[in-house]
Amino acid sequence: MKTLDFKPKKSKEDFRKNYKLHDLAEYHGKNLLTQWGIDFEDFGKDKRYEKVWEKGEDKPDIIAELNGKKFLIDWKGKTKEVFWVNKRAIDSYLNWSNKLQIPIIICFFLFDKNFQLTDRRFALVGHHKHEIISDKAWDKNDVVKFNPDLPLFTKTNIKKELL
Numbered sequence: 001m002k003t004l005d006f007k008p009k010k011s012k013e014d015f016r017k018n019y020k021l022h023d024l025a026e027y028h029g030k031n032l033l034t035q036w037g038i039d040f041e042d043f044g045k046d047k048r049y050e051k052v053w054e055k056g057e058d059k060p061d062i063i064a065e066l067n068g069k070k071f072l073i074d075w076k077g078k079t080k081e082v083f084w085v086n087k088r089a090i091d092s093y094l095n096w097s098n099k100l101q102i103p104i105i106i107c108f109f110l111f112d113k114n115f116q117l118t119d120r121r122f123a124l125v126g127h128h129k130h131e132i133i134s135d136k137a138w139d140k141n142d143v144v145k146f147n148p149d150l151p152l153f154t155k156t157n158i159k160k161e162l163l
Contacts, residue, residue, distance in 0.1 A: 021077025025109035026061060028117055029075050029153075033064060036155040040064035043072060058092040060104055066155075069162050072096060072104040083108050083123065083150060087132060087142035093125050103127075103162060106146075107153050121150035124161050 033040050044059030060072035074093065076085065085106060093104045103124055110119040123130070123146045130146045151157040 020115070021079065021109075021111060022075055023077070024111060024115060024117075025075040025077035025107065028109055028120070029073065029107055030062075032120075032153070032155075038064050038066050038155070038158075040073070044074075057095070058086075058089040060093060060096065063102075066158060067163060070100075070102045071162055072100075072102060074104070074106050076106055076108045078108055078110050079113070081110060081119070081148060083121065083146035083148060084133075084143050085130075085146070087144045090125065090130070090144045097125060105158070105161075108150070109153075120153040122153045122158070122161075123150050127161065 030040070040062045042061070043063040044061050058074075060074040062073050064071055064073055072093070074089070093106070097104045103126070105122050105124055107120065107122045109117060110121075112118050128146055128150060130144045133143050133145045151161065
């Protein structure tokens with residue numbers, strides 16, 4: 001097993017607190033997909049409680065289908081209007097997209113300080129513009145930033161982007 005070359009800034013508890021936003025995003029996202037009649041099933045495995053979590057290939061959260069078109073979705077919960085994603089995740093998503101020959105959506109749910117949903121946007125990986133920024137994440141990973149003019153996460157916009 002590889003030894004970390006940095007001292008993590010977050011404790012195990014702080015790391016898992018990040019999942020509160022992810023879980024809220026997933027809840028709202030799956031609820032919307034159900035309302036819109038979009039079929040989906042889990043794709044990626046939740047690893048937050050595994051004793052050792054090695055850096056590896058990220059998997060989007062779900063696989064969905066709309067009008068016969070399959071696509072993958074990864075949920076991201078944010079408290080600021082920053083559409084940032086770990087570069088390692090983007091690279092992995094592009095590999096999954098190529099391997100399965102299906103598009104990947106990253107869905108950003110924005111919450112206020114009281115965890116109330118304030119906005120929902122999405123990026124179609126490989127289509128919506130992004131750039132690697134000079135800031136690094138807390139875990140020293142490179143970060144990719146999508147332009148803030150992302151479309152609203154609606155069934156109509158998903159259809160428009162995918163079909």
